[in-house]
Amino acid sequence: EKIPLTLNVNGSKHALSIEPRVTLLDLLREELQLTGTKKGCDHGQCGACTVHVDGVRVNSCLSLAVMNEGKSITTIEGLATGDTLHPMQAAFIKHDGFQCGYCTPGQIMSAVACVREGHAKSKADIREYMSGNICRCGAYPNIVDAIEEVQK
Numbered sequence: 111e112k113i114p115l116t117l118n119v120n121g122s123k124h125a126l127s128i129e130p131r132v133t134l135l136d137l138l139r140e141e142l143q144l145t146g147t148k149k150g151c152d153h154g155q156c157g158a159c160t161v162h163v164d165g166v167r168v169n170s171c172l173s174l175a176v177m178n179e180g181k182s183i184t185t186i187e188g189l190a191t192g193d194t195l196h197p198m199q200a201a202f203i204k205h206d207g208f209q210c211g212y213c214t215p216g217q218i219m220s221a222v223a224c225v226r227e228g229h230a231k232s233k234a235d236i237r238e239y240m241s242g243n244i245c246r247c248g249a250y251p252n253i254v255d256a257i258e259e260v261q262k
């Protein structure tokens with residue numbers, strides 16, 4: 111049985127009807143076609159699915175969509191302003207903060223939260239805050255450099 115659900119996603123209101131078992135991740139990717147948010151592990155281990163819910167970072171694979179009634183979701187698609195990249199997106203490009211790019215949307219969403227929440231004061235701080243975002247290519251040093259630049 112489907113349940114009504116109203117969400118604000120990247121500034122647009124969506125009135126949806128969704129089965130209670132559907133995760134926020136699957137809703138974003140499959141109902142709203144916002145495929146920038148990635149499914150890595152689907153059980154809270156990799157961070158590829160990171161989005162912001164009312165400004166707080168969340169692993170969207172661990173959140174049932176229906177738990178987000180009335181909330182505001184920001185995905186990687188919602189970071190840029192028109193053609194202007196978010197400073198964190200620009201910093202990831204400048205510092206080569208990725209290789210294959212699969213983890214990058216989640217990394218950037220966490221990185222934005224890292225600076226916003228004041229956890230980017232040192233490399234050690236950044237590494238700790240970002241420890242839930244796994245990168246198989248090992249781009250970690252460049253990711254930390256990108257975050258440090260935005261923090262400045």
Ligand code: FES
Pocket residue numbers: 148149150151152153154155156157158159160169170171172
């Ligand atoms: Fe959500 Fe890996 S897909 S943490």
